[in-house]
Amino acid sequence: MSRPHILIVGGAGVFGSRLARLLARRQAFRVSLGGRTESRVLALQRELRLIDEQGEFGFVMIDRDRIGAERLKEIACAVVVDCSGPFQLSGTHLIEAAIGARCHYVDIADSRAFVAGVPKFDSAARAVAISVISGASSTPALTHAVLDTITSAWLSVDSIDIAIVPGNRTPKGRSVIEGILSWVGQRVRVFRDAGWEQGRGWSGGRWVAIEGLPKRWAMLVDVPDLDLIPARFSPRVRAGFDAGMELPMLNWLIGLAAAPVRWGLLKSARTFAGLGTRIALSLDRFGTADGGMLVEAAGQDARGEPRVVRWSLRAAEGDGPYVPVAPAAAVIEMLTIGHGLRGGARSAAGVVTLEQIKPWFEGRAIETKLMAFRGEKPLYRRVMGDGFERLPEVTRRLHRGRPAVIAEGEAVVAPAENAIGRFIARRLGVPVVEGRVPVRVVIESREGREHWTRFFADKPMRSVMSVAPNGLIEESFGPVAIRMRLVPRGDGLDMVRVSGRLWGVPLPGFLLPKIKAEERMDEGGRHRFDVEIGLPLLGRLVAYRGYLVL
Numbered sequence: 099m100s101r102p103h104i105l106i107v108g109g110a111g112v113f114g115s116r117l118a119r120l121l122a123r124r125q126a127f128r129v130s131l132g133g134r135t136e137s138r139v140l141a142l143q144r145e146l147r148l149i150d151e152q153g154e155f156g157f158v159m160i161d162r163d164r165i166g167a168e169r170l171k172e173i174a175c176a177v178v179v180d181c182s183g184p185f186q187l188s189g190t191h192l193i194e195a196a197i198g199a200r201c202h203y204v205d206i207a208d209s210r211a212f213v214a215g216v217p218k219f220d221s222a223a224r225a226v227a228i229s230v231i232s233g234a235s236s237t238p239a240l241t242h243a244v245l246d247t248i249t250s251a252w253l254s255v256d257s258i259d260i261a262i263v264p265g266n267r268t269p270k271g272r273s274v275i276e277g278i279l280s281w282v283g284q285r286v287r288v289f290r291d292a293g294w295e296q297g298r299g300w301s302g303g304r305w306v307a308i309e310g311l312p313k314r315w316a317m318l319v320d321v322p323d324l325d326l327i328p329a330r331f332s333p334r335v336r337a338g339f340d341a342g343m344e345l346p347m348l349n350w351l352i353g354l355a356a357a358p359v360r361w362g363l364l365k366s367a368r369t370f371a372g373l374g375t376r377i378a379l380s381l382d383r384f385g386t387a388d389g390g391m392l393v394e395a396a397g398q399d400a401r402g403e404p405r406v407v408r409w410s411l412r413a414a415e416g417d418g419p420y421v422p423v424a425p426a427a428a429v430i431e432m433l434t435i436g437h438g439l440r441g442g443a444r445s446a447a448g449v450v451t452l453e454q455i456k457p458w459f460e461g462r463a464i465e466t467k468l469m470a471f472r473g474e475k476p477l478y479r480r481v482m483g484d485g486f487e488r489l490p491e492v493t494r495r496l497h498r499g500r501p502a503v504i505a506e507g508e509a510v511v512a513p514a515e516n517a518i519g520r521f522i523a524r525r526l527g528v529p530v531v532e533g534r535v536p537v538r539v540v541i542e543s544r545e546g547r548e549h550w551t552r553f554f555a556d557k558p559m560r561s562v563m564s565v566a567p568n569g570l571i572e573e574s575f576g577p578v579a580i581r582m583r584l585v586p587r588g589d590g591l592d593m594v595r596v597s598g599r600l601w602g603v604p605l606p607g608f609l610l611p612k613i614k615a616e617e618r619m620d621e622g623g624r625h626r627f628d629v630e631i632g633l634p635l636l637g638r639l640v641a642y643r644g645y646l647v648l
Contacts, residue, residue, distance in 0.1 A: 101128040101154075102434035105175040107162050107192065108182030110138040112269045113206055117181055117423040118142065120458055122149040124427075126435060129153065130175065132160040163191055167198025177202040177430050181423070184277030185209035187368075193219055193230055193443075200226045202433045206235035206426050208277070213238070213322040219443035230443035231429050236262060236391065237321045237339070239425035239446035240455060244393045245331060247452045248407040248468070255397040256502040257336040257542065258327050261306040263314040263392075266344040266385025268418040272375045279367040279374060281320040282352055283359025288318065289328045290336045291551040291558065292504050292540045300356045304340060308390035309467060310412045315349055316342035326447045333397075335502045335542050344385040351377065387416035396544075397501060404500035406471040414463040424458035425450060474499060477548045477563060478584065481571050485586040490619040493590055495648050499543040505625070509537040509644030511554055515637045522633070526575045528640045529554040537644055554642070570596055577601045580613065590618035590626075609634055620645065 104121060108114040109131030121127045129146070131139045136157045146155040158173055162182055170178060178196050180188075185207035196203035197219065207213050216232040223230045233239055241260055249255055282300040289295075303317045319341045327337040343349050355367040355374065391411040399405040413421055428450040432439055439449065456466070476499030479486040486494065496503055513530045514520040523530050535555040542549045548563040550573075566572040570581045571593075579599045585592040593615035598605045612632040620626050625648065630641035 101126060102176040102430075103128045103130065103174060104430060104434075105130045105132050105158060105160075105170075105173055105178045107132040107160055107178065107180045109133055109157075110135075110142055111181060111183075112271050112274070112419050113183075113423050114179075114181035115142050116420050117179065117426055118146060118155070119149065120420065120423060120427045121430070122146045122153055122155070123461065124431075125150045125153065127153070127430075130156045130158045130173065132158045132162075132178075134159065134161060163189055165191060165195045167195045170195045170199035170201060175201050177204060177433055179203075179426060179430065180205035180207070181426075183207075183273040184280065185212040186277050186280035188212055190215070190219075196230065197222050197226060197228065200228055202228050203230045204234050204426055204429050204433070205232050206422055207232050208235055208237055208321055208422075210281075210320050210322050210324060213445050214325060216443050216445060223443040224441045227441045229433060229439045229441055231439070231446050231449055232444075233322050234426040234429045234446040234449070235422040236425070237323045238326050239429070239450060240391075240421070240452075241323055241393055242326065242330065242447040243425070243450055243452040243455055244409045245327070245395060246448060248393070248409055249331065249395050249397065251400040252405070253398040253400065253402055254501065255331045255333045255395060256500070257338075257394075257396045257544075258331060258333050259336070259338045259340075259392075259394045260323060261304075261316045261340045261342070261392045262389075263306050263308070263311070263316055263342050263344065264389035264418050265387045265413075265416070266348070267382060267387040268389055268416060270378060272371060275375045275378055276368055276371040278319075278352065279355060279369075279371050282367045283356030283364075284320065284366075286318060286320045286324070288324055288338065289333070290338065291553075292335050292538070293553075298356070298360055300352055302340070303342075306340070306342065306390075306392055308392055308410045308412055310414075310465070311388060311390050314342050314344060314390075315346065316340035317349070317353075322445060322447075326445060330447060331395075334504060335540060344389070345381060348378065348381065387418070388412065388414045389418040391421065403472055404474065406474075406500075408469045408471075409466065410469075411464065411466045414465075417462040417464055420459070420462050421464065424455050427458045428454045474543065474546070476500075477543065477546070477565065477571070481565055481569060482584050482586060485584070488586045488588065489591060490589060492619050492623055492625045492648065493617055496541070496617075496625055496646070497548075499548070502543070503539070503541040503648065505539045505541075505646040505648045507537050507539075507624070507644055507646040508534060509554060509627075509642045510534050512638065512641040514639050519633065519636045519639055522636075523639055526578060527559050528575070528631070529557055529559055529642065530640075531555050531557060537642075537646070539646060578611075580611065582613070582615070587618075590616065592616055611639070 186209040358364040478497035538553040552559045582593045595613040614630040628643040
């Protein structure tokens with residue numbers, strides 16, 4: 099029986115060459131390497147013939163932005179795979195040609211807009227009984243395969259957090275740099291705090307810990323998962339995707355390139371693609387060839403129990419670039435020698451399973467690990483001990499920790515009394531609206547802390563609560579941290595200020611803000627709150643009171 103013919107566009111590139119190696123090891127495919135220059139594939143062809151002595155590994159001159167259906171018909175491939183990138187700048191000529199030639203199409207696109215646009219070809223692909231699969235890569239194919247596995251049968255999902263942190267010595271080309279720079283500093287629509295917000299590419303930031311790797315800093319990236327995860331898994335609170343370089347200098351330089359875009363001075367940081375590529379390549383000898391990926395989900399499992407599951411991947415010895423193409427290999431196998439796929443055009447989210455992808459990691463320095471956590475004791479219970487049980491039921495539910503709490507209600511807000519107070523309030527994210535406004539509160543427990551976001555008329559006020567010494571709780575608003583004692587009452591809870599810090603420096607008593615913070619249960623069983631914050635010499639910073647319905 100003849101082998102299925104696979105055409106890899108960008109076959110000599112970082113990712114195309116690795117996909118070719120994976121397919122050669124299977125010794126079940128005829129592979130053609132597509133590109134513009136035959137000399138670039140000669141060494142790869144020799145390597146592939148050593149892997150599969152019976153295989154055919156020809157060269158096909160091809161320009162994906164100019165190719166037509168007749169050319170693809172001449173090549174007579176069963177599947178054409180686009181590994182060339184950057185997809186943020188790609189057209190759809192190759193998809194149209196594949197439909198015209200009646201051959202399957204697969205790509206490793208990580209562009210949010212490109213992947214989102216592929217379903218428009220669904221009717222045309224169905225009409226000729228072929229599959230058009232976009233994003234058969236780390237995102238969204240692998241991420242969704244992992245999430246389908248770890249959240250199977252869950253009652254609800256609270257949050258999903260994903261991070262990719264490649265090693266600095268991992269091979270990279272201009273298309274990778276250009277793809278990143280196409281969205282840094284740009285507006286990025288992201289689901290967080292139980293609603294859609296506008297962020298900025300390469301903003302925010304968090305530390306990512308993967309076993310076997312030092313902690314690495316990662317920031318918001320614009321990828322297909324930011325749309326597809328909310329659509330497929332309906333997280334109640336957050337769907338985040340971050341990435342970061344191993345070298346802090348590169349993270350800083352990318353952030354520097356984003357600045358003129360945020361300020362409106364440049365339309366795109368792609369202006370720096372040439373310089374960025376030269377800098378990245380000049381720093382190749384630093385760092386390691388070890389990278390990783392982390393997928394974490396929190397929610398309620400099939401029994402209604404709070405649950406956190408963390409799946410991690412570590413790629414060593416420069417094998418990181420095999421991770422994005424392993425899902426593509428799994429899709430190719432399904433389309434040709436597997437059980438097949440229904441025709442049509444769609445993203446790769448949910449197309450292949452983790453069990454179908456994992457065999458393509460074999461023989462590579464790629465390790466995966468799965469960890470699950472249950473039953474974290476709520477923050478307030480840890481601080482208050484037995485006093486927590488004396489609180490009314492509605493107050494305990496508000497401070498239950500996992501699963502996340504989302505409550506809505508109404509508040510009457512009195513803002514700062516003077517211009518200086520209002521300036522400070524804006525810097526700290528404290529509301530400056532006045533009067534009766536709708537209020538929504540999102541409380542998420544993560545890594546032993548409670549992350550609070552209070553929306554007053556859709557304006558967020560954010561803080562983080564954590565355990566402090568001597569039985570206290572600490573609430574941080576940016577650089578300001580206030581330690582308080584929790585005093586239980588039969589009808590609620592009082593929070594009594596004890597001390598405070600500014601940028602970690604203890605504040606003397608005369609500079610401490612005056613705080614009144616009370617929580618009560620009203621006659622209707624609703625949670626009521628009454629908060630007032632004042633500053634020495636400046637008077638009231640903000641006061642708000644109202645109710646929440648959980």
